[in-house]
Amino acid sequence: MTNARTRVFLLAFGGVLVLFDAFLWFRGQYRLAFPLLAFLLTLPALIAFEWRRSGARELAAIAVMTGISVIGRVIFAPLPGFKPVSAVVILTGLSFGPLAGFITGAATALLSNFFFGQGPWTAFQMLAWGTVGLLAGLFSRTRLRKNPVVLGLLGVIGGVLFSALTDLWTTVAATGTLLPAAYLTFLISGLPFTVLYAVSNVLFLVILTRPILRKTDRLKQKYGLFT
Amino acid sequence: MIYADRLHPLTVFLFYSSILILTMTATHPAALLPLFVSAVLLRGVQIGAKRTLAGTLVALLLLLTVTAINLFLVHRGAKILFFLNGRPVTLEAGLAGLSSGVMILTVILFCACLSRSLPGDRLLSLFSRRLPRFALLLRMAIGFLPRFRLRYREISEARGALGVASEKGMIRKIKARLSDLSILMTLMLEESMDRADGMRARGYGLPGATRAVTEPKSRRDAVLAVLLILLLVPALYPLFSGRGDWNWYPLDFSALIPDLSLALFFAAGTAIAVLPVILEGKETLKWHILRSRI
Numbered sequence: 001m002t003n004a005r006t007r008v009f010l011l012a013f014g015g016v017l018v019l020f021d022a023f024l025w026f027r028g029q030y031r032l033a034f035p036l037l038a039f040l041l042t043l044p045a046l047i048a049f050e051w052r053r054s055g056a057r058e059l060a061a062i063a064v065m066t067g068i069s070v071i072g073r074v075i076f077a078p079l080p081g082f083k084p085v086s087a088v089v090i091l092t093g094l095s096f097g098p099l100a101g102f103i104t105g106a107a108t109a110l111l112s113n114f115f116f117g118q119g120p121w122t123a124f125q126m127l128a129w130g131t132v133g134l135l136a137g138l139f140s141r142t143r144l145r146k147n148p149v150v151l152g153l154l155g156v157i158g159g160v161l162f163s164a165l166t167d168l169w170t171t172v173a174a175t176g177t178l179l180p181a182a183y184l185t186f187l188i189s190g191l192p193f194t195v196l197y198a199v200s201n202v203l204f205l206v207i208l209t210r211p212i213l214r215k216t217d218r219l220k221q222k223y224g225l226f227t
Numbered sequence: 228m229i230y231a232d233r234l235h236p237l238t239v240f241l242f243y244s245s246i247l248i249l250t251m252t253a254t255h256p257a258a259l260l261p262l263f264v265s266a267v268l269l270r271g272v273q274i275g276a277k278r279t280l281a282g283t284l285v286a287l288l289l290l291l292t293v294t295a296i297n298l299f300l301v302h303r304g305a306k307i308l309f310f311l312n313g314r315p316v317t318l319e320a321g322l323a324g325l326s327s328g329v330m331i332l333t334v335i336l337f338c339a340c341l342s343r344s345l346p347g348d349r350l351l352s353l354f355s356r357r358l359p360r361f362a363l364l365l366r367m368a369i370g371f372l373p374r375f376r377l378r379y380r381e382i383s384e385a386r387g388a389l390g391v392a393s394e395k396g397m398i399r400k401i402k403a404r405l406s407d408l409s410i411l412m413t414l415m416l417e418e419s420m421d422r423a424d425g426m427r428a429r430g431y432g433l434p435g436a437t438r439a440v441t442e443p444k445s446r447r448d449a450v451l452a453v454l455l456i457l458l459l460v461p462a463l464y465p466l467f468s469g470r471g472d473w474n475w476y477p478l479d480f481s482a483l484i485p486d487l488s489l490a491l492f493f494a495a496g497t498a499i500a501v502l503p504v505i506l507e508g509k510e511t512l513k514w515h516i517l518r519s520r521i
Contacts, residue, residue: 006357013357024252027469031330032251050360056426059360060419063367068412070368071375107365114347119338120251173331174293175301176254176323182300211409219416 010047014040034172035120038127038165045102045130052099058225061216062100062107065092069108074115081196085112086158087204088212089129093136094145095216096226101133101140121169128165132158146213155205159198163190229273230510231344231503236353238448238455242503243341245459249496250333252466255473256326257485258493263329265500266336272508273343290328297324303476323475337500344503352440359439367422371415378414383407455499462496465489 017040024033069088076083085108093101109125136154144150167186168178175182187194220226231239246262253259271279297320304317342350347369355362383404391403430436465471470489473482485493 009357023467027466027472029252029466032248035251046358046361050358056423056431057420059364060367060423060426061416063364064371064412064415064419066364066368067371067375067415071372103361103364107361107368111365111368114342117335117339118342119335174296174324174327176327179300182296185300212412215409215413215416219420223420 007051010050014043014047017043028177030172030178031176034168034178035123038123042102042106042123042126042130045099045106045134049099049103054226057223058096058100061219061225062092062096062104065089065096065100065104066107066111069104070112073108073112077116081193082200083197084200084204084208085129086132086155086162086197086201087208089133090136090151090154090158090201090205091208091212091216093133093138094140095213095220096137097140098134098137100226101135101137102130103133105129105131105133120173121166124165124169125162128162129158131161146209151205151209152202155201156198158201159194159196162197163187163194229344230506233445233447234451235442235444235448236345236349238451239341239345240350240353241452242455242499243337243344245455245462246337246500246503247334247341249462249466249499250330250337253330253471253496254326255465255471255485255489255493256483257490258465258471258496259326259329259333261493261497262500263333263336265497265504266333266340269340269500269504269507270336272504272511273340286332289332290325293328293331294321294324297321297327305477319475319478322478326475340503344507349442352442356439367419371419374418375411375415378418379407379411382410382414386410451502454502458495458499461492462499465492465496 017036021033021036021040024030024036065088069085069092072084072088085105089101089105089108092104096104106126106129109122109129113119113122113125132154135157139145139150139154164187167183167190171183171186172178250259250262250266253262267279298316299311301320301323302314302317304315304319306318307315308318308321309316348366351362351365386403386407471492
């Protein structure tokens with residue numbers, strides 16, 4: 001779907017950023033190196049999404065799922081830590097596949113931060129939610145996709161991953177280095193939130209899995225999406 | 228009025244990303260403080276002094292937290308203030324924390340300025356050439372947000388007319404709301420398929436079609452871009468050469484004032500951050516003066 005010039009541009013852009021990030025690591029400039037690394041880890045998925053040949057219908061379906069999770073984050077904004085985003089992203093991954101899951105997670109973080117404020121943390125949130133969607137997508141073609149144990153595990157992993165990555169940013173931003181002791185302290189002091197993330201993910205999955213998967217499966221069958 | 232509206236989004240984006248790179252790599256207080264001041268000034272010019280100062284309390288809280296984190300987690304340094312649980316709490320760690328706090332605050336301020344200078348739609352138009360599918364996805368998702376509300380109202384009104392909403396009992400009411408949401412999702416998914424077919428009918432995905440959003444480029448952009456590059460070379464020199472590195476451990480106040488050449492390099496970085504303040508400030512002032520006072 002993309003022309004040669006765009007490919008060359010994207011590869012060159014990614015390459016320059018990788019070199020710059022390596023240089024920053026080498027110089028100990030972790031405050032910029034970490035967010036840049038998080039962005040660089042989301043970049044391959046974004047590029048894969050561009051290069052994948054898929055139609056307008058798939059794009060529209062992913063856009064609806066993104067819209068749902070953005071609205072979920074905005075509606076539940078007054079309750080800190082209690083958000084349906086991971087659950088919706090996981091369900092998107094389970095029904096539409098790993099790439100769609102990643103893109104939904106990353107797009108949700110980017111879009112919803114237009115309401116909550118953009119910053120270096122956006123890169124970490126994109127990576128965290130994207131990875132959760134990707135992991136869920138790995139089960140999309142297996143019999144395990146409706147397995148309650150797998151769903152529960154995905155919810156817990158989602159909560160832990162989100163905590164771990166956002167705390168990584170907090171540690172690096174606050175201390176300028178990655179002191180294991182400081183990171184550990186942040187992880188421990190953020191434990192209530194991690195538990196809250198995980199519990200709310202599982203809770204939302206319990207409520208949403210059956211209705212959402214029924215709708216997305218029907219859509220896939222009716223329109224022949226993501227085959 | 229916003230001056231950045233008259234520029235190509237890429238120019239604005241390059242300016243802000245340069246400023247953010249300089250801020251996030253600034254370890255020397257003499258480099259960081261001018262950037263912090265220009266961030267406050269830029270925010271003040273953009274949203275007014277009163278609203279900028281309204282954030283002072285939150286800012287102080289952030290500074291205090293980050294300083295405290297460093298004081299109690301980092302035990303390096305020679306100037307020991309007191310001992311806590313047998314571990315030294317040092318002056319160096321406190322100062323390093325304070326400067327970290329100022330850095331984070333500056334980044335937050337500049338990011339807030341960026342989202343005002345370059346609202347979401349213009350920012351998205353930037354990726355639309357190189358990441359067209361992702362940019363389109365984001366635009367479609369934004370476009371769905373008001374539709375969700377509209378359709379939700381239609382659904383609940385229609386079902387209210389059928390008598391569903393007037394059910395008695397809390398549980399039943401919640402169930403009715405949830406099934407409204409369920410209908411909403413089915414409806415939106417179906418509607419998105421129609422929209423996708425509409426896109427196809429209008430030529431989406433045909434070879435040779437571009438999905439890039441075109442924004443006008445003017446001479447102003449060229450001048451500013453050249454100026455940015457000219458300033459960026461000396462401004463990045465301290466980062467690449469390592470001369471701008473600052474170490475809080477051990478504390479050396481005599482190095483706080485940079486020598487002349489280093490000060491000039493820092494001045495180039497400050498100039499990049501001050502330029503938007505001047506341009507936006509001029510615009511705000513003009514807007515103020517020219518406004519009719521009838």
